[in-house]
Amino acid sequence: MVNAVVDKLDSLVKEVNSKISQISELKAVEDLQHEILGKKGELTQILRGLSELPEAERPLVGKKANEIKVEIQKLLDKKILQLKRSSLSERLEKEWLDLTLPGEPVPSGRLHPLTRVLREVKTVFSGLGFEFVQGPEVETDYYNFEALNIPPDHPAREMWDSLYLGERTLLRTHTSPVQIRVMEKRKPPLRVISGGKCYRRDAVDSTHCFQFHQVEGFMVDKGVSMAHLKGTLSAFAQGIFGSERKVKLVPSYFPFTEPSVEVYIDCFNCALTPSESCRICGGSKWLEILGAGMIHPFVLRVVNIPSEFTGFAFGLGIERIAMLKFGIDDIRLFYESDQKFLEQF
Ligand SMILES: [Zn+2]
Numbered sequence: 524m525v526n527a528v529v530d531k532l533d534s535l536v537k538e539v540n541s542k543i544s545q546i547s548e549l550k551a552v553e554d555l556q557h558e559i560l561g562k563k564g565e566l567t568q569i570l571r572g573l574s575e576l577p578e579a580e581r582p583l584v585g586k587k588a589n590e591i592k593v594e595i596q597k598l599l600d601k602k603i604l605q606l607k608r609s610s611l612s613e614r615l616e617k618e619w620l621d622l623t624l625p626g627e628p629v630p631s632g633r634l635h636p637l638t639r640v641l642r643e644v645k646t647v648f649s650g651l652g653f654e655f656v657q658g659p660e661v662e663t664d665y666y667n668f669e670a671l672n673i674p675p676d677h678p679a680r681e682m683w684d685s686l687y688l689g690e691r692t693l694l695r696t697h698t699s700p701v702q703i704r705v706m707e708k709r710k711p712p713l714r715v716i717s718g719g720k721c722y723r724r725d726a727v728d729s730t731h732c733f734q735f736h737q738v739e740g741f742m743v744d745k746g747v748s749m750a751h752l753k754g755t756l757s758a759f760a761q762g763i764f765g766s767e768r769k770v771k772l773v774p775s776y777f778p779f780t781e782p783s784v785e786v787y788i789d790c791f792n793c794a795l796t797p798s799e800s801c802r803i804c805g806g807s808k809w810l811e812i813l814g815a816g817m818i819h820p821f822v823l824r825v826v827n828i829p830s831e832f833t834g835f836a837f838g839l840g841i842e843r844i845a846m847l848k849f850g851i852d853d854i855r856l857f858y859e860s861d862q863k864f865l866e867q868f
Pocket residue numbers: 790791792793794801802803804805806807808
């Protein structure tokens with residue numbers, strides 16, 4: 524009886540050994556483990572049968588059975604490890620990477636030329652002590668026109684064919700309303716620039732667009748004169764177009780400044796290679812870059828700034844500056860999202 528059980532145990536080891544040698548998949552090892560050591564497995568059955576043995580022989584056979592169980596488990600574990608190792612080396616063989624191959628190029632983004640110019644303008648003015656303030660794009664008639672000395676029947680309103688949203692609200696036609704908003708709330712001394720989108724009811728062509736970007740700046744303090752205006756704008760022109768630029772002021776008209784001027788710089792292209800047919804200035808040697816002037820006393824009164832204060836203000840088109848700076852001859856290029864155009868910046 525005892526010998527029969529021991530023989531059974533020994534032949535079980537042989538059986539496991541021979542089955543394992545034919546296995547090539549992990550799943551099959553798991554199945555075999557279940558078949559031998561599981562709840563209804565062969566070894567489990569043999570162990571259950573031990574209770575039928577004479578009591579004196581049970582410990583010896585029990586010991587043998589446990590040794591066999593450990594031995595079988597070792598065989599199974601060894602096979603599992605072996606299969607895992609070979610599947611790993613198989614994967615490494617199949618899935619190798621050549622790390623010396625060059626990678627896929629990732630296209631890098633660039634700043635839009637208008638963003639670039641706007642940032643440069645901000646940098647120049649912040650160096651001169653100007654603070655950047657933003658205002659709303661949807662404005663009231665009051666801030667956009669009236670407070671800036673442009674009453675409803677004023678002929679200057681012709682200059683700003685506007686996009687109205689309602690009876691008294693419109694998309695701002697310039698950034699000058701920010702001047703009023705700042706001066707209403709704060710007292711001089713003030714040195715402020717503002718910038719952003721503006722809108723006019725313009726037909727789109729190579730120099731006009733219904734949407735464009737302006738930067739507005741002003742300074743209010745005791746004793747501010749045209750000399751301060753010219754000095755500030757010279758520093759701006761030199762900061763953007765080169766340190767040797769000269770500035771020329773030509774009398775002009777704006778309702779909210781008195782006197783008003785158009786500001787010109789000498790042509791930077793002609794300065795390098797003088798030409799009668801210069802593609803930037805067309806041979807005139809001067810480029811108009813912005814409009815400016817001393818803030819009209821009416822505007823200062825509207826915002827209750829005491830009469831001992833004076834100020835200057837200026838407004839410039841970012842598109843205009845970018846077109847001059849980069850030699851671009853069509854404003855529409857800024858808004859067409861043409862990769863070939865944008866990649867040049
Ligand atoms: Zn020129």
